[in-house]
Amino acid sequence: MTLTDPHDYDELAVRLRSATGRFFRRLRAERPAHGLTMTQISALFSISKGGGVLTPRGLAEVERVQPPAATRTAAVLEERGLVRRAPHPTDGRQIVLSTTPDGEALIAADRQAREAWLAARLSELDKADQETLRAAATILERLARA
Template identity: 50%
Template sequence: MNHPDTSPQTGTDAGLAAVLRMAVGRLARRLRAQRPDSSLSLGQGSVLFTLARHGQPMTPGALADHEKVQPPSMTRIVAALEARGLVRRMRHPEDGRQQLVEITEEGTRLVNSDHQRREAWLTQRLTELSPEEKDVLRRAAEIMDRLSQS
């Protein structure tokens, strides 16, 4: 496929923002469709991924801050995950008034299975692209990561 560097839609920052938002949204939906356990809400899945990535227990307050939700919402998310055996709560060793939440082995297996399925799907899609298109995506991925951090 031969695409010009700019099109009428992407010739301005606002146009590029609109096209990028739609493309990223569609790709995110396609990746979400690959989830092995679609009964988890997006919030529950996000909390599991955060706990797995963090690598150690977190307080519900720290999870709420990280996920940009109110503490009562996090309480409901953690309770639902705990009921499914994907996380467990424990007393905070230094502050008995607080609890810590940690991912269980079952939760870790679910996160790993999710990563494997999504990456396998995306890897398969990448085989459909030319080497030049893959190079563009490598550069774009770095830029998008930088944008997501700002």
């Protein structure tokens, strides 16, 4: 399908947004039962990506929430033994957040469960659909960086 009418782009945008939304809700359903809310699991992933230099304010920025909400979420994760606080290496007034081994294990289990489900679904597709999705993944990665 070649898009020639600007209206075609609008229709494609609606279809892609709708399909990706349903897809991610389905993928989320494959998470193991760990008792974390979506906000908490998102924060845990962000803290892990932060590499031990993410402050609570930095977490708030990454998660696009108010700093008090990020602080409360980090406190819950710390109580669960998934996150630890440490003094900031250069600013004694601040702390940095990092994941504990238990936090990293939870992240790994979460990713593994979702990726196993997706790999099983992909193996059910014919080769042409698999190649189409391989190309689409490259395009979506490029769109995400734009």
